[in-house]
Amino acid sequence: MFAASNGSRANSLEWLESLPPGPELANALAGIDDSGLSEADRVSVLRSHARLVSHYQGRVYGDIAGLESAMHGLREVPHHEAVETAAVEVGAALHLTRRSAEAETHFALELTRRLPEVQVALLRGDVDLRRARTLLRGTEHLPDHTARRIVDQVIDDARELTTGQLAARLRRLCMDSDPEDAARRYDRRVEDRRVEVLANPEGTANLLGFDLPADRVAAIGRYLDGAARKLRNVAGGRTMDQLRADVMLDILEGAHTPIGAARTGSVHLAVDLATLAELNNNSGDIAGFGPGTADLARQLADDLKDSEWSFSIVDPASGDVVCDGTTQRRP
Structure with missing residues (x-):
């Protein structure tokens, strides 16, 4: 059994991070006495366990894809039937709902066949499942060869990025790879704009706008922020978040606000x-x-010309x- 010196700040278990994820790393982690580990050692153990989890998640999705291949090859059934049958088997094996089993099967096939480099990174422990899903989701609208080219540009940095940062970088690369397609996709989404009202368990409600034009939302956000700032002197203890919400409700209810139609605040x-x-x-x-x-x-820049x-x-x-x-x- 491995043990670190009690209370030491030295990272005596740093060598764990040099082991590739798999049986060797699993055995090494199983033999560590975690009582009295230093902070640095605990970080090494945490990172090593995380890499190991990613590795075996990559193995699991490889198993699911292999199940579909077996159905398709041995039973000589069409691809779509093999996928459906594999999803049924996955649901039974892992006790999943039909929808969840179908989603897991679809993800496994996308991971192993459409973007195999992402599965390789998962098996190496270079990315976790959250980042793998972000990579697949962020390129799902692209042709396979374009998706692979874009993934190649971010895969080495993915482990150092949050999922939000990774998604933003993917969006930019996708837009720049085909600006005309990006504009068409944006216009199609704006056509689906809608507002939904949802009730919360506590009795409050959420008012949600979906697929709205980003330039108009930015202008509205700027307006609400400026209005809230002008009301701070008469806020009565309300926070900026509360003031912005109250201004929005007042406007939508038709109430007058003391700021007229002035556009204040800033957009970067x-x-x-x-x-x-x-x-x-x-x-x-x-x-x-x-x-x-x-x-x-360009539209937002024109709106901000003054x-x-x-x-x-x-x-x-x-x-x-x-x-x-x-x-x-x-x-």
Whole structure:
């Protein structure tokens, strides 16, 4: 049994992280006495267990895909029937609902056949299941060869990114790979815009807007924020979140607010000058929303034409900011 020196801050178990996930790492972890481990050792054990979990999750999805292959090959049934039969077997083996079993089977096939490099990273413990799902979900609308090319650009950095950061990077790469398709997809989603009202167990309710134009949502957010700030002196102890919510309710109920129709606050839009000039179609970035299509960035820039603008001059080779400043004139 392995043991670390009691109370030591030295990382005596750092060697665990050099072991590839699999039986050797599992045996090493099983032989560790975790009583009295230092903080650094506990981090090494945590990271090693996490890599091991990822490895075996990759194995599980490989098993599910192998089950479908066996159904398809041995029984000589069409692919769709093999998938359905495999899902039934997965549901019975893992005690899953039909829908869950079908979802797991579909994910296994996408992982092992459409983006096999993601399964390899999972087996190596380089990414966890959350990041693997983010990679698949973020490229599911793309042709296989394009999806693989984009995944190749992010897979090495994926372990160091949160799922939110990874999803944002994927969105930007997808937009830049085919700006016209990104614009079409955006327009289709806006066509599905809707509002839903949902009740909460405590008796409150949620008012949710889905697939709304991002530029209009950004403007509304700016308006609510500015209105809330103007009401702080008469807030009566209300927080900014509460003030924004109250302003929204007052407006939707038709109540007058003391700020009229003024648009205040700020929106941070990062976009290159060539895109604003319609010389290219690189995606922009809206703070709080993430990447946006070139058309959306130009529309939002036009909406903000009377606002104060900040600019940054960036070295195209290194990406480093050379200088920055502000201007009252839209670029």
